[in-house]
Amino acid sequence: MVEHKRDDLTKALLELAEKLGQIELENVEVAVEELTFHLQPAIAAATRGRAALLPPVEKVPDTLLEAEFSKPEEVYAGQVAEVVLGATRAEGGTRSTEVRIGGAKVPPFYSFEGMNPNRPAVAMDVFDMPLTLPKMVRQHYEDVMDDPAAWAKKSAREFNADVISFNLISTDPGLKNTTPEDAAELVRDVLKAVDLPVIVGGSGNKQKDPIVLEKAAEVAHGERILLNSVSTDTDYKRVVNAALKHGHSVVAFTPMDINNQKKLNRLLLDVGLPRDRLVIDPTTGALGYGIEYSVSLLERIRLAALKGDPELQMPILSAASNAWGAREAWMKSEELGPREYRGPLWESVTALTMLMSGADLFMVSHPATVRVLKNVSDGLFGVGETDQNIENWITAIE
């Protein structure tokens, strides 16, 4: 826009241009006393709340500016204990492998400042009686639901579990009220059927579980199983004594309360449980139903452990199969899409989220979750080459 008194010539020129679309003048000479050009891009660009501190001067450099980047590494005062699951013949058991969890020296997958020694381990749920499971889970176990040993075998061989999580739910007085002795025999069967480490869980009945776990501990003498679980309002002493007597580890469970967890850990260590035999389960909330509480809880616990809090330096167990409690995981719905994908994805995302927050050991139900966890762990541990070229993703995606 030229700020100048328009004379007739200019006016005529502009009218011509308007009519014809474009006019060209050759060998033009313009003499002016004062001429001001005000150039601005013709856009309305103000929006509320935009920061607008402008540098007073702009420069266009010839080359990219220099920049140095140094890794922002931090130093940690403490580390997480390591717990071994399963005992091989050399160690007094009959497992073919032992699984080691924990030992973190840096926050989860902050591998630029150190490599944590152990891969996350994945346990698959096996139950001692048929039960109602979401369809996407049940379809994989229909043929083995009546036989815990077969169920365990399938999980190990077909679905590649690292650990078997055997839950003695039938001991619940409200279900079959199986005696601890009978339940222990089932544990024996499962131990015979697979050579993987085993976690043994009760039914959740606070009075009976310690007795059930005690019997299981006897039967599994020397196999280094994980007794799942004790809490502040159960007879934890009984379970710890059984663990000490028969060489097992214990899960300390608390309902999303960090102070309660610290207290329980203190109590267990006080009654003689060694530091390398304690695994904690601070509760895993399902995706959409409290998962964020678990995220912050696990992050806080792991950071506190690394900063030196001895009451929280334990490997963490995540029951990612809690994801199936969310209706989005199992309900049939046109709008939400096929639950064949939705369900396992729900458990996978729950598990991965807990993995990134610091979980060391997982309990899951669906085979797909096992694959996802192992796949992602591989990558995060730097295993495997990538032939993917993502730099041209803009054109590479269909």
Add this chain to the structure above:
Amino acid sequence: MTEKATLLTVYRLLPQTNCGECGEVNCMTFASSLLERKKTVKDCPPLVKDVKYRVQAVKLAEHIAPPVREVVLGTGDRVVKIGGKQVMYRHDLTYHNPTAIAVDVSDRLGDQEIVDRVNRAERFQFAHIGEVLRLDAIAVRAASGDPQRFAQVASLVAKATSLPLVLCSLDPGALRLAVEQKGVYERRPMLYAATDENWKDVAALAKQYSCPVVAFSPNDLAGLKALAKTLKTMGNEEIVLDPGFWTSGKLLKSSIENLEMLRRSAIHRGDKDLAYPIIAVPAVAWIGESTEPTTSAYKESYLASLLLTRFADMVIMHSLDFWALLPVVTLRQGIYTDPRKPVAVETGLKAFGNPNESSPVLLTTNFALTYYTVANDVEAAGVTCHLLVLNTEGLAVESSLAGGQFNAAGVRDLVKSTDVESKTKHRKLVIPGMAARLKGEIEDLTKWEVVVGPRDSSEIKGYLDKYWSAKVQ
């Protein structure tokens, strides 16, 4: 690292005249609003207009600025803010500005397909715990290699939606053509991306049209920093960083490390050159390897979710399958919940199964986690009952008992307001086990008989089976 901003440190940088032009009662309340990010420095007219406050205004803006800059996408009422992060871990405060999810549109598609896709993205929604979860932006991808087509599609998309736009091309010529389309530049599209090859032109373009611009430097943080620094020197303020994302193998490890290092540099080391929001592209899960679309969508979904836990302020996704987007928006909602504020559900009377006038009446709090735990347990056990949901300001049973929000008067008011007495023949109320101490008081005020139930909602079924019919008789 800059000094921590508190009420007093902020107050000291204000004019302290209590003039009220900002709309607040005085400078102290304005300081509070600034800290809560409800107002900005520019909302104080004296600071803006008066030359004598100029230097402290700039100081103040820097003092309260979050260590990760906030970048605004789009214009009008569909504006989306990304970045603005204050802390590395949500438990240290809260996460601000939920990760923006952009869905891509390839310029290889036909016009109608494009419009359909854009509409689908815009229509996506899911209601969960009192919020409607949606997608945030459209990323137009120059897949065809034809700048004209790209510009056409940019224009088409701009017309089809009011969502913020991202223009994706590494060819600055194509970007310019697209940006300069009428209807496009007015929207301030985010430019993806400036690289070590095209930075000069892309930076100038972004500056000219005030567009946010992405610096893309795959697996090279020094290069990324150099890019960002250069972009800033050339007058760009709204910069977004893409350190590159690989879906598997060694480079997945590097990808995650880069995200962590970037965020820590900004927040713990106060590195101003890297104090920008991060964008990641889980859509790369769709590249290469003959994969079934379902497998790619599945992978993209869980990788996008993983990126949410590792500082991604924005993601570009390809899948529009509801089941694949659902976990991502759900996880996002959870993570971005302010941990300082209890999440509450609606109060009132809920029905489970098909309760009649003899069915039990249970009581719980309106803390979302409590409510949903009780609801899930009751549903899963197939229990038929009425459930009264009491307003305890979103606090759980134990805390609200201690704090007094869970009290007998509140229960009495709830009984009245829900008119539960017209729905039941009996007058027996089952209260949570932990609330036993209120039994007498509640009885006095409601004239109902109070029965102390189990402490854990998983025991509700067992409890009712044992005691309910007997007691009702």
Add this chain to the structure above:
Amino acid sequence: MSERKCDPAELHSDVQLDLDQTKFPMDIGEMYEGERIRRPDLYAEFGGVDIPKKFELVLVKPLTEVQDGKVEVIGPDLPDLKVGGAYPLGILIEVAGSKLDRDIEGVLERRVHYFTNYIEGVMHVNQRTDVWVRVSKRSYERGMNSLKWVGRALILLFKRSLPIVEKIQVTFLTDPTKLEEHLQEAVKVYNARDERARGLTEEQVEDFYSCVLCQSFAPSHVCIITPNRMGGCGSISWFDARASSNVDPKGPNFPVKKGECLDAIKGVYTGVNKIVQDRSLGAIQQISLHSIFDHPHTSCGCFESIAFYVPEADGVAIVHRDFKGPTVNGLAFSAMAGHTSGGTQNEGFLGMAIEYLRSTKFIQADGGWKRVVWMPQQIKDRVAESIPSEMRDLIATENEAKTTSELKEFLKSKSHPVIEKWKELEKAGPEVEAEVPPETLPTLIPAGIEIPAVGGGFRIILKNAKITAERVIIRREESKR
């Protein structure tokens, strides 16, 4: 006698299962805490409005003087009473244990209220010489036909929850003469306790106590509790913390050796600083116990009240949780609470217990009561005896000042001590940065103004110029779609 099944899991979560309560005629459990006994079901009541003589007392005695498990009723017992009647009662509980000392009596006494209420068919209200107990017909008819059962239940509950109580005996005094004797003694004991509690200072003790109960909410927070500074939540005094630390050494309260005193007025101790550094995992380095400005004590979020700086008056104001609406500085309790919590140190803001206002060291580093300019009427009334008489009328409440200008007027009119500082501050002048030449100033663009051009735009001014061009093209702009 009783067919009732007793579910041990229904008792307190820390209980050890060694006393057999299935032998009791009535049930015992936390679920009875809120149980009320109304007239139709009333067998008899003790104390209450119409009965002047009643008391409840816990005494710590030497181990040799306590007969473990003994329960005695001196005077009429339940069967001797008229149904529906009201009677005098003294409850005397004597305890002994190697870790017990007399300072813990008050804490144990408070437990009597809870434990009594856990007994099915027994209701307990108030404490000390206000105590009121009711016994239900239902429990009496089922076999709880003597106060001895109540005594035995109390012994069971004490022993289960408090292992440091090694021996315990309970005596019920219903005989008026005997009751009177003991009542006199009881009142003497209460008075002595109160005086001791009031008189004890930080200088007189070696150990402070810590509390991390609310670390769930604020990981970097730990409360330091001294005889002159109670926990922010208002529930835990130095005596309580000490008792709790003895009872449950692995619990949230533990002793903190105060160490060397670095500043007596501010209340800075090396031992305190060390524990704060450890417990906050390095987040907090130092704490002043009695200052809101210099490294103030942190809070989690459950504090009862806030002491906050009002810069316009250079004074300190107080507000409590129940105060509705904005305070004198325009912010409500909830708004300030957000800036004061989470375990952070915030200069000029302090979350605290209301009881701290009664402390002789209340913000002594900042001037104590002489610096206080505003507080809610309700709180002023509540702690009136602790406010120095000459200050009482000089401190404004919501009735006298609702804004900082009204406050300044009020303070001026009353010649409040803080106005001395105002003169100094006014002389110093406002803090404004030095003048800077406009060309070097950064540009700040106001909000809400539509600017046609952002990010560029410049003028070129040509004077006395001649422009030659080989070609000049004038093109009509295509109208955009």
